[in-house]
Amino acid sequence: MAATDTASPAETEAVAASLAASLRPGDVVLVSGDLGAGKTTFVRGALRALGVAGPVTSPTFTIARRYEDGRVPVSHLDLFRLDGLGGEEPDLLADELAADRVAFVEWPEHAELDDDVPARVVARVRLEHLGGDRRRVSLQGRS
Ligand code: ADP
Numbered sequence: 001m002a003a004t005d006t007a008s009p010a011e012t013e014a015v016a017a018s019l020a021a022s023l024r025p026g027d028v029v030l031v032s033g034d035l036g037a038g039k040t041t042f043v044r045g046a047l048r049a050l051g052v053a054g055p056v057t058s059p060t061f062t063i064a065r066r067y068e069d070g071r072v073p074v075s076h077l078d079l080f081r082l083d084g085l086g087g088e089e090p091d092l093l094a095d096e097l098a099a100d101r102v103a104f105v106e107w108p109e110h111a112e113l114d115d116d117v118p119a120r121v122v123a124r125v126r127l128e129h130l131g132g133d134r135r136r137v138s139l140q141g142r143s
């Protein structure tokens with residue numbers, strides 16, 4: 001497990017960019033941490049490095065956003081409010097966690113991921129507050 005302490009959003013984005021270089025379609029990255037710890041900031045850094053140009057914002061109210069303009073198609077999921085989805089949840093997750101896309105998942109602990117997904121999890125990222133603008137970015141798996 002590699003841990004990097006960052007002092008700005010840009011530094012967290014840079015850690016994400018180095019992970020992004022290794023990502024291929026079908027890869028799933030789980031991103032954990034408290035509210036405001038920097039999960040979406042991390043994903044933004046990764047998406048920039050993958051060539052996504054537009055705004056990258058939290059998909060909290062939509063569960064998932066898709067980005068098709070980078071070097072690989074990407075889904076960005078935030079499962080914080082997944083409980084409200086009822087029966088649609090398994091289908092939605094299957095679509096977004098498809099083998100032809102890279103997927104970043106915030107709050108992965110809020111859903112049971114399908115059986116084929118764990119094998120495609122190439123990295124687990126944990127973000128922790130260290131006070132002020134400092135964060136610890138711990139990366140398990142590919143880096
Ligand atoms: P989450 O998705 O975990 O709720 P966000 O990425 O949306 O968190 O928000 C993190 C907030 O903390 C942003 O406002 C960001 O600018 C700020 N921030 C300050 N320092 C850092 C840092 N070192 N790394 C990441 N974000 C930081």
Ligand code: MG
Nearest residue numbers: 039040058106
């Ligand atoms: Mg977020």
